[in-house]
Amino acid sequence: MTEVWAGLTTGAVYAFIALGYNVTYLAGGVINFAQAYFLVLGTFVAYWGLEQHDLSVALVFVIALVVAGLGGFVEERLAIRPLRRSGGSAELVTMIGFSTIITGALVLAFGSNAMPVSVFHLDTTHEAFGGRFQPLDIVLIAAALVLGFGLHLLTHRTRIGLAALAQTDDREAAQLRGINVSALSIGGFIIAAALAGVLGPIVVEQTFASASIAVVLAVKGFVVLVLGGVGSHRGVLVAGFTVGLVEAFGSRYVGPSYRDDLVFLLFVAVLMAFPNGISGKRRARAV
Amino acid sequence: MSRLMAGSRTAGRPLVWIVVFAVVAGLPWLGLGASDLRTVILIAILALTVSGLNLSLGYAGELALGQVAVYAAGAYTGGYIAISVVNDVVVALLAAAVAALVVGIVTGIPGLRLGHWTLAITSFFMVLLIPSIVNLFGDRLGRYDGLQGIPIAKIFGHELGTNGFYLLVVVVAGLWFALLRNLVMSNFGASLLVLKESPVLAGAVGTSPYVTKLKAYAIGAVPAGLAGCLAAYQDSYISPVSFGLDLTIVILAASILGGAMTVYGAIVGAAIMQYGPLESTVFEKYATIAYGAFLLLGGLLLRNGLAGVATSVVGYLRLHVRHHEQESAQDTAGALIGLPDVEPTVLRLTGLTKAFGGNAAVDDVSFVALPGQITALIGPNGSGKTTTMNLISGYYRADRGVVTLNDRDVTGLPPHKVSRSGVGRTFQTPLVPRGLTVRQVLTTGRLGTSPVSLVATALRLPVHRRTVAQDHEVGDRILGALRLLDRADADASSLALGTRRMLELGRAVAGGSSLILLDEVASGLDEADIAELVRILEQVKRAGATILLVEHNFALVRAIADHVVVLGEGRVLAAGSIGEIEVDPAVLKGYLGDGVEVTGTRSSEHASSRAPTDITPDRPTGTLGRPG
Numbered sequence: 001m002t003e004v005w006a007g008l009t010t011g012a013v014y015a016f017i018a019l020g021y022n023v024t025y026l027a028g029g030v031i032n033f034a035q036a037y038f039l040v041l042g043t044f045v046a047y048w049g050l051e052q053h054d055l056s057v058a059l060v061f062v063i064a065l066v067v068a069g070l071g072g073f074v075e076e077r078l079a080i081r082p083l084r085r086s087g088g089s090a091e092l093v094t095m096i097g098f099s100t101i102i103t104g105a106l107v108l109a110f111g112s113n114a115m116p117v118s119v120f121h122l123d124t125t126h127e128a129f130g131g132r133f134q135p136l137d138i139v140l141i142a143a144a145l146v147l148g149f150g151l152h153l154l155t156h157r158t159r160i161g162l163a164a165l166a167q168t169d170d171r172e173a174a175q176l177r178g179i180n181v182s183a184l185s186i187g188g189f190i191i192a193a194a195l196a197g198v199l200g201p202i203v204v205e206q207t208f209a210s211a212s213i214a215v216v217l218a219v220k221g222f223v224v225l226v227l228g229g230v231g232s233h234r235g236v237l238v239a240g241f242t243v244g245l246v247e248a249f250g251s252r253y254v255g256p257s258y259r260d261d262l263v264f265l266l267f268v269a270v271l272m273a274f275p276n277g278i279s280g281k282r283r284a285r286a287v
Numbered sequence: 288m289s290r291l292m293a294g295s296r297t298a299g300r301p302l303v304w305i306v307v308f309a310v311v312a313g314l315p316w317l318g319l320g321a322s323d324l325r326t327v328i329l330i331a332i333l334a335l336t337v338s339g340l341n342l343s344l345g346y347a348g349e350l351a352l353g354q355v356a357v358y359a360a361g362a363y364t365g366g367y368i369a370i371s372v373v374n375d376v377v378v379a380l381l382a383a384a385v386a387a388l389v390v391g392i393v394t395g396i397p398g399l400r401l402g403h404w405t406l407a408i409t410s411f412f413m414v415l416l417i418p419s420i421v422n423l424f425g426d427r428l429g430r431y432d433g434l435q436g437i438p439i440a441k442i443f444g445h446e447l448g449t450n451g452f453y454l455l456v457v458v459v460a461g462l463w464f465a466l467l468r469n470l471v472m473s474n475f476g477a478s479l480l481v482l483k484e485s486p487v488l489a490g491a492v493g494t495s496p497y498v499t500k501l502k503a504y505a506i507g508a509v510p511a512g513l514a515g516c517l518a519a520y521q522d523s524y525i526s527p528v529s530f531g532l533d534l535t536i537v538i539l540a541a542s543i544l545g546g547a548m549t550v551y552g553a554i555v556g557a558a559i560m561q562y563g564p565l566e567s568t569v570f571e572k573y574a575t576i577a578y579g580a581f582l583l584l585g586g587l588l589l590r591n592g593l594a595g596v597a598t599s600v601v602g603y604l605r606l607h608v609r610h611h612e613q614e615s616a617q618d619t620a621g622a623l624i625g626l627p628d629v630e631p632t633v634l635r636l637t638g639l640t641k642a643f644g645g646n647a648a649v650d651d652v653s654f655v656a657l658p659g660q661i662t663a664l665i666g667p668n669g670s671g672k673t674t675t676m677n678l679i680s681g682y683y684r685a686d687r688g689v690v691t692l693n694d695r696d697v698t699g700l701p702p703h704k705v706s707r708s709g710v711g712r713t714f715q716t717p718l719v720p721r722g723l724t725v726r727q728v729l730t731t732g733r734l735g736t737s738p739v740s741l742v743a744t745a746l747r748l749p750v751h752r753r754t755v756a757q758d759h760e761v762g763d764r765i766l767g768a769l770r771l772l773d774r775a776d777a778d779a780s781s782l783a784l785g786t787r788r789m790l791e792l793g794r795a796v797a798g799g800s801s802l803i804l805l806d807e808v809a810s811g812l813d814e815a816d817i818a819e820l821v822r823i824l825e826q827v828k829r830a831g832a833t834i835l836l837v838e839h840n841f842a843l844v845r846a847i848a849d850h851v852v853v854l855g856e857g858r859v860l861a862a863g864s865i866g867e868i869e870v871d872p873a874v875l876k877g878y879l880g881d882g883v884e885v886t887g888t889r890s891s892e893h894a895s896s897r898a899p900t901d902i903t904p905d906r907p908t909g910t911l912g913r914p915g
Binding site: 097105 | 344348349350397398400403404405407408409411412413415416418419420422423532536539540543572573574575576577578579580581582583584585586587
């Protein structure tokens, strides 16, 4: 059962990234590659504020939110908007560039070692259902569930969510219906980035402050996104926890160095069997 | 401006490259120092890897980040063979190329199925797995410690000294770039640009999008494998951790900076990275930020890298120099030459049905279109005209019903196979790939019917030359008929809408298609364009083709259609000659409206001179195959 707790916790972190991808996808039709980098930025804000400067936890959260949100704004303006109409892989290239700059800056400022940060001081270990867990695990899992279902309601029950859904289906038609797709896009980037920033201090006890994990999280988050179905928050939750569990049990029974290989195999197998993800609807061809 | 265009004009260029190659190859004997030679070797190795990425990113439009995994496969294969099997660099290179090809295909298959992001991420995921996969092979690949003790390269038993190895690297790179140039400046290169423009178009000209993508990706793996093998010999040591994110970013940045849609841009990009962030100690701390900035700025500002900037400048100069020579060539191309005859084909639809969700877009549609006739498919928006056309083309799969060409069942075939069965088509929004000349775009219409193997293309074998000559001849004839011969070498994507529509029509007939599907071919055209269109359609008809025309412009239909099928809410309302359907009560009620006679459409006996104008604006959304 210890693996279950560990798997769900890891899965929650992946789900955070994938849910962030969903937000920018629904709002602007673009999956923000830098999402995981903003989360890592948040972890470094926690390191800087708590380990280096002894700020209050609340202030650290506010700073992480503002810094990452600002980052999302800059990214949308710099790396996304100018390429709106060019299509292809142009945006992906500029987003990777933007993300690489974040990594480079973090390494320059803080070095490349992984540094532990304690935020909540909840490092007691408990037993439940025959497995060991820490209270923080529950916090992470609960946060993922709340975020996932919250976003689901926001997307399907509010005007702004429906506007976003309309926009992903047909950007021009949505514009004609009076939806400000441009504001939606930049709003989505800021909100998703700020969200990732706030999650930084929450996950940092799990991940440490480490610049090199961003790319791993970005890839795993995308795997979760595709498995769960792009745009589906509930699918992403299920896929996130599934991938986390595969990793945890794979580490235990196959070997810790092969857990990524297992995830990859799972990913490829599902891609070949269900090209639209587990819960993805089969979209009519874009013809 | 494109390399394809520039290449077709400059026959003298190979000589330039041979001289450049000879000078570079001779550098050790011209007194270049050891450290500079090393830099050239590293540039060549990086350039090889980058050129593979360019093929998939620049030409096929798919961003693959797995070059590093392929490079690692080449390095480990080469290193292992040199240490444990036989130290012959030729054997090692061949084995590395094969290993790279296999890794490329295996890693490409899942990602390419979905393309775009999925390919980028699955291929990049492979890179993260390199250390653990290496570890799986056990001690023979040195596990996490790395593979040590790769011997000095030998070729047929002779040990290669520093200069010898340098020469080897330069020769391998030179040969590869020559082959790549041949591949890219060919129908294969054009087929990649067609795919990049739109997978829908790729199917329409008879090429399978998936197979074309896979070919580009697999071929792109080969140079990365060779580069890995050369790098293993160069360093005599392979570390599994050296194949990671940083190298991926360096390769991508070199590609973007040099220009992904070029052959030689890879060398420029590699040289910049090698002389800049990779070697310089000033950069050391800021290297990662510099790579990121290269990607961000390169992606934003350089449309096709530095090579693209250079080509634009050269193209601009050329245009201005050539401008005066061109004038006299005008007006010599007449319309006297007809189009080549085609095999008469009867299109028959029987009970064709297609529903989206619960909504029957096409409901039990049956009709026949005869050769040498124009059959018009008309009806209000949403009546199922374009859906019918897409069912014939194979973009949709029919729920029920059969489509036959001369009694041959083509129902359910993928678009490229339908196209190869002799079906050409145009699109509501013309799909003209960027980076091709008018003649090249026209020739892409023959991709499905006159294939040439990649080997023949790369080596410029006689069969390739014959096909090119034939393409040229047919192309000239069609361009003559379209009165576009004087613009044969112009950049096709920058033509006016009317001309692009004519070109699309030409492309649809270029492969000898006997059934031509025209989707709102007149929309957005002015009077003169429409008169020209009518003239060309008459020629296509005379060549014996079966023409199916989806059209809103009723005056045009009245002027040229031999047979009219009226659709309403997915069903056939009426079919017959224009005279018959015009008085059909169901049609009057359901489509033309009772006021039809007041609108003046009756006076169109002189339709072609009286300028039929578009009565329905082109729907801006949902058109077939919008890029993106």
